[in-house]
Amino acid sequence: MLRLHGFAVSNYYNMVKLALLEKGVPFESVIVHGSQSPEFLAISPRGKVPVLQTEQGYINETSAILEYLEELVPAHPLLPAEPFARAQVRALVKEIELYIELPARACYPQAFFGFTLDPAITAKAKDELLAGFAALKRHGRFAPYVAGEQFTLADLYFLYSVDLACIVGKKLFDLDLLADFPAARALFERLAQNPHVQQIAADKDAEMAAFIAQVRAGKK
Ligand SMILES: N[C@@H](CCC(=O)N[C@@H](CS)C(=O)NCC(=O)O)C(=O)O
Numbered sequence: 001m002l003r004l005h006g007f008a009v010s011n012y013y014n015m016v017k018l019a020l021l022e023k024g025v026p027f028e029s030v031i032v033h034g035s036q037s038p039e040f041l042a043i044s045p046r047g048k049v050p051v052l053q054t055e056q057g058y059i060n061e062t063s064a065i066l067e068y069l070e071e072l073v074p075a076h077p078l079l080p081a082e083p084f085a086r087a088q089v090r091a092l093v094k095e096i097e098l099y100i101e102l103p104a105r106a107c108y109p110q111a112f113f114g115f116t117l118d119p120a121i122t123a124k125a126k127d128e129l130l131a132g133f134a135a136l137k138r139h140g141r142f143a144p145y146v147a148g149e150q151f152t153l154a155d156l157y158f159l160y161s162v163d164l165a166c167i168v169g170k171k172l173f174d175l176d177l178l179a180d181f182p183a184a185r186a187l188f189e190r191l192a193q194n195p196h197v198q199q200i201a202a203d204k205d206a207e208m209a210a211f212i213a214q215v216r217a218g219k220k
Contacts, residue, residue: 001026001027001028002020002025002026002027002028002052002053002054003027003028003029003030003052003053004016004017004020004027004028004029004030004050004051004052004053005030005032005043005044005049005050005051005052005053006029006030006031006032006049006050006051007031007032007033007049007207007211008031008200008203008204008206008207009204009207009208009211010034010049010050011101011160011161011164012048012049012050012062012160013049013050014160014200014204015050015062015066015156015157015159015160016050016052016062016065016066016069017029017050017200018156018159018160018196018197018200019066019069019078019153019156020069021196021199021200022076022078022151022196023069023073023075023076023078024075024076025069025072025073030053032049033049034047034048034049035047043058043060044058044060045060046060048060050062050065051065052065052068052069054068063093063097066078066153066156070153077150078151078152078153078156079152079153080147080148080150080152085147085148088139088147089147089152089153089154090153091139092136092139092140092146092147092154092157093153093154093157095132095135095136095139096132096136096154096157096158096161096162097157097161098132099128099131099132099135099136100129100132100133100136100161100162100165101157101161101164101165102128103124103125103128103129103132103165104125104129104161104164104165104168104169105164106121106124106125107121107122107125107168107172108164108168110122110171110172111167111168111171111172112167112212112215113212113215113216114216122172122173125168125172126172126173126175129165129168129169129177130177132165133165133177133181136158136162136181136184137181137184140154140158140183140184142183142184142186142187144183144186144187144190145187146158146187155187155191158184158187159188159191159197162184162188163188165177166178
């Protein structure tokens, strides 16, 4: 059976978890945080979660795991069948990750863990986030899903990256990044009705306080 290594507060872990649940693939969870220990680096070269354990070995990097699952289990596809439409989904995934997830992530220490960042870092992140949201507004179809009628990999990245970026926008810059983006707000509401999304949110909420306390105490 596949084993998913990671923890319930990790947004990348939750992308893979939702893909597995949506596809109906049985899996076991192995609770682990990212680390630079030799044991963990042996299965995840950069020390990050998630990692998927298969009979053949380990797969790291969320996008590689998601593409692997798509090929392994074609049922309940998370990519469209048609090549042009698939390319659009992949472009949206990359845009959300590079231009929203990563600048937001640079601000997590201040937004979630009580650290103070160099203002040059937060100023750069703010500019990048504004450009990233503008790009998503231009490219996303939200009809009703990010890439169109089908729930795809782009929705996984949207759900678990854009929400955190919005918290960063509010906490650090007093910005509502979805203020003039009603289609995105509507999609969040739709996705929140999904029972798998609700299960993942409950698992995350259960672990959140302990995780934040752990990071703040510098124990992670
Ligand atoms: N590029 C990686 C990023 C994964 C990532 O950033 N994971 C975080 C948790 S959400 C992590 O493991 N951080 C631990 C660390 O950096 O030490 C992917 O796509 O899987």
